[in-house]
Amino acid sequence: MTSERVLCIEGLCAKAGDAHILGGIDLEVRPGEVHAIMGPNGSGKSTLSHVLMGRPGYEVTAGSVTLDGTDLLELAPWERAQAGLFLALQHPTEVPGVSLESMLVEAAVAGGRDPDGIRAALVVEAERIGFDEKFLGRPVNVDLSGGEKKRNEALQMSVIRPRYAVLDEIDSGLDVDALAAVARRVQDATDETGLGVLVITHFSRLLEVLEPDRVHVLSHGRIHTSGGPELAEELEADGYTGILGEAVDAPEVAVELGLGPDPFADPLA
Amino acid sequence: MPIAFNPSVSAALPGPAWLVDLRREVVEGIGDVDPPSTDEEVWRYSRIGDLDLDRFQPLAIQAPLVKPFMDSGATDANAATVVLRNGWLEDSSISTEAAALGVTVGRIGDLGDGAAYFASVLSTPADLFGHLNRAFGPEPLAVVVPDGVRLDAPIVVRVHTDADSAALFPRLFVRCGVDTDVTVVEHHTSASEVVSMVSPVLEAQVEADARLRHALVQNLGTGLWNLAHQAFRVDQNATVETFVAGLGGCYARTRTDCRLVGRGAEARLTAAYYGEQDQTHDFRTFQEHAAPDTTSELLFKGALDGTSRSIYSGLIKVDPEAVRTRAYQTNRNIKLSADAWAHSVPNLEIETDDVVCSHASTVSPVDEEQLFYLESRGVPTTIAERLLVEGFFDDVISRAPTEAVGLALRATLVERLDRRLRNLRPEAAA
Incomplete structure (x- = not known):
């Protein structure tokens, strides 16, 4: 049986410690697609990325994640x-x-892949992404600036050639040139290798280069609104309050649990 | 006193008259020396209570050599190569360059002033084992480098144990004359099957403006009890760099006394240790500042797997006259198993103002963030741990006095980590 190629997130709920952070996320990313996740601080964006990769400290309480038919949560x-x-x-x-x-x-x-070509691939990709070759010999990320670390993430992605990439605020700390280089490289990968992308960002600036197929606005651990690229422009113009309206208020669950003012802030962020 | 430590054994040991007399004096007083106790800070947490001295006998004569083991091919690049077997000088060679420069390597009694050198750095035995070493040790090895001599190549001393059920007391004296540059590498090894106790002593005198790099690569078999004591005296503007690779032994203790006695003297002390199965590594260090403007910097790092244990206990001592001392002490431990155990006790004793001292110690598992990062790139957990542990030792390996020592240490660590990997992931061994 051949599985459908899709990164499929269904009803994903997760908590960190006692704090429920994701309250049921549904999302499908197909090869070559770019999905942008936007949302205010504490809406659960980073938690979603960590839970997808299985970072210790989070507990999935409901839902499923499959990658081309493989159950990732297992x-x-x-x-x-x-x-x-x-x-x-x-x-x-x-x-x-x-x-x-x-x-x-x-x-x-x-x-089970041939490691022989990695050195050469690193050199080629470093050139392509503007990552100074002298950094290749350094221990991973040690003594790199914030911007170089982000380029390094994009570099590794290019060499590893994954099917799906979750980019958690890859644009933060990047100057305009670096942002353009990284975004272009990701965009190219969607065309060249059919990379499916889930890009988490605060700013629409990134999305001017890396064109999203879909934009999702996350609020309180749920997708509040989804739309096309125009949604990012709307956010830029009106801010989150304009889109989310009353949804920026704390949800009932927080009141029930007697939690603090921002129960959805990522405690591990 | 265990019955095997019979005064007649001491009396039968060969050597110059002054040494025979000295042994006799030590033997006469040895009954008054209390065995070490874990009540003493310097023995706290040690396994000294498990050591049964009755199981081991001192040797009055050198055991016959069953087969030669000296790797002659490796000696060419050395300034001198020496083998101490069961404490006895078995073999030695010296390069023509070193000999022409007046470097001497041989029995201390063959030096005209040997009696003056003996115990010149370590005037009082630190404990029972120090007394036993004086009373039951064969004639010490002496390395003397005359003033102004700079040796590019190392002096390599192999301290090998192949006697079983023996109590062995090798002793080495090193004198680096004024303005010398010397590297001494000791390899402590043993035949794999023997169960013995080795209690070596090193005395090193580093005279004004000299530089000594010293390494002790301890790779004994797992049946051995090892109680080593090394003492360095560093004169004005001289530098000592010590390096210990603690790898073998069932219980391996290294006590290092580094005394900075001349203005501007410097010491850099480094150790790397790796424990597996039920090994215990035990390090005691004394950074003693006895003169102004002296600097010491210590970095000891270890990884503990299985049910192995480590103890690090170190004292920075600054005497009243040692103004403008700078002293640093860092001990870091990685626990690779929940059943491993590391104890780290840094201490300061400062008797003057105007000093800069710091100490830090950590005992922790492999860094969780770093582990997750490697895993998120597709590196399996156990292999990621291996990369991280290898990386953890990077800075200490880079402080090895010779490239060969650094490479040998890395190779042994990799071998250990591979073995760990095979045990954890038997399928990967196929």
Whole structure:
């Protein structure tokens, strides 16, 4: 049986500690599509990205996530990556003593792929994305500026060639040139390798280069509104209150639990 | 005193008259020396209570050599190569360059002033094992580098144990003359099947403006009890760099006393250790500042797997006259298993103002954020841990005194981590 190619998120609910953060997310990303997730601070955007990759500290309480038919929630984080999911972190971790190349080589070996071409691929992709080649020899993310770390995430994505990429605020901390380079590279991947993209962002600036097929506005752990690229322009003009209206008020569940003013703020962010 | 430590054994040991007399004096007083107790800070958390000295006997004569083991091919690049087998000088060679520069390597009794060197750095034995080393050790090895001599190549000393059920007391004295540059690498090894106790002593005198790089690569078999003591005295504007790779042994203790006695003296102390199964690694350090403008910097890092344990206990001591001291002490431990155990006790004793001192110690599992990052790229958990542990040791490996020592340490760590991986993921071994 051949499975339909789609990253399918259905009724996804998750909590961190006692805080319920995702309250039922439904989303389908198909190859080549770009979906933008926007929303105010604390709406659950980053939590969604972490839960998809299986970061420790979150508990999925309901729902499912499948990647081209594979149940992702059953898998360890590294198995999710091997299944074809990539997560570009909002705050890429510094890993002293581990080189970019050795990390990607081990990932390739674990996936049964030939690691021999990784060095060459790194050089080619670094050039393409404007990542200074001198950084390739450094331990992962160590002593890189915020912007270089984001380029490094995009670089790794290009070398790993996942089927779906979740980009968590890849635009934060990037200058205009870097933003354009990263966005262009992601856009190219959607065309060249059919990469499906879930891009989480605060700003429509990114979406001027990386054109979304769909825009979803997240609020209090749910998708409040979905629309075409015009929704991002609307947000730019009217802000979240204009779109979300009364939905920016705390939902009943927070009152019931007696939580603080922002119960959906990501405690691990 | 265990019955095997019979004064007649000590009396039968060969050596110059002054050494024979000294042994006899130590033996006469040894009954008054209390065995170490975990009540003492310097033995706290140790496994000294498990050591049964009755199981081990000192040797009055060198055991016959069953087969030669010296790798002659490796000696060419060294300034000198020495083998101490069961504490006895078995073999030595010196390069023509080093010999021409007046470097001497041999029994301390063969030096005209050997008696003056013996115990010149470590005047008082630190504990029972120090006394036993003096009383039951064969004639020490002495390395003397005359003033102004700079050696590019290392002096390599292999301290090998192949006697079973033995109590062995190798002893090495190193004198780096004024304005010398010297590298000494000790490899402590043993035949894999033996169960013995080795209690080596190193005394190193680093005279004014000299630089000594010293490494102790301890890769003993897992049946061995190892109680090592090394003492360094560093004179004016001299520098010592010590390096310990703690890999083998059932219980392996290294006590390092580094005494900065001359103005402007500097010390850099480094150790890397890896525990597996039920090994115990035990490190005690003393950074003693006895002169103004002295600097010491210590970095000890270890990883503990299985049910292994480590103890790090270190004291920075600044004497009243040691103004403008700078002293740093860092001990970091990674626990690779829930059953592993690391104890880290940094201490300061500062008797003057105008000093900069810091100490830090950590005991923690592999960093969860770093682990997740590698996993999110598709690296399996156990392999990610392996990369992180290798990376964790990167900075200490880069402080190895010779490239060969750094490479050997890395190779052993990789071997250990591979073995760990095979145990955790048997399917990957296929």
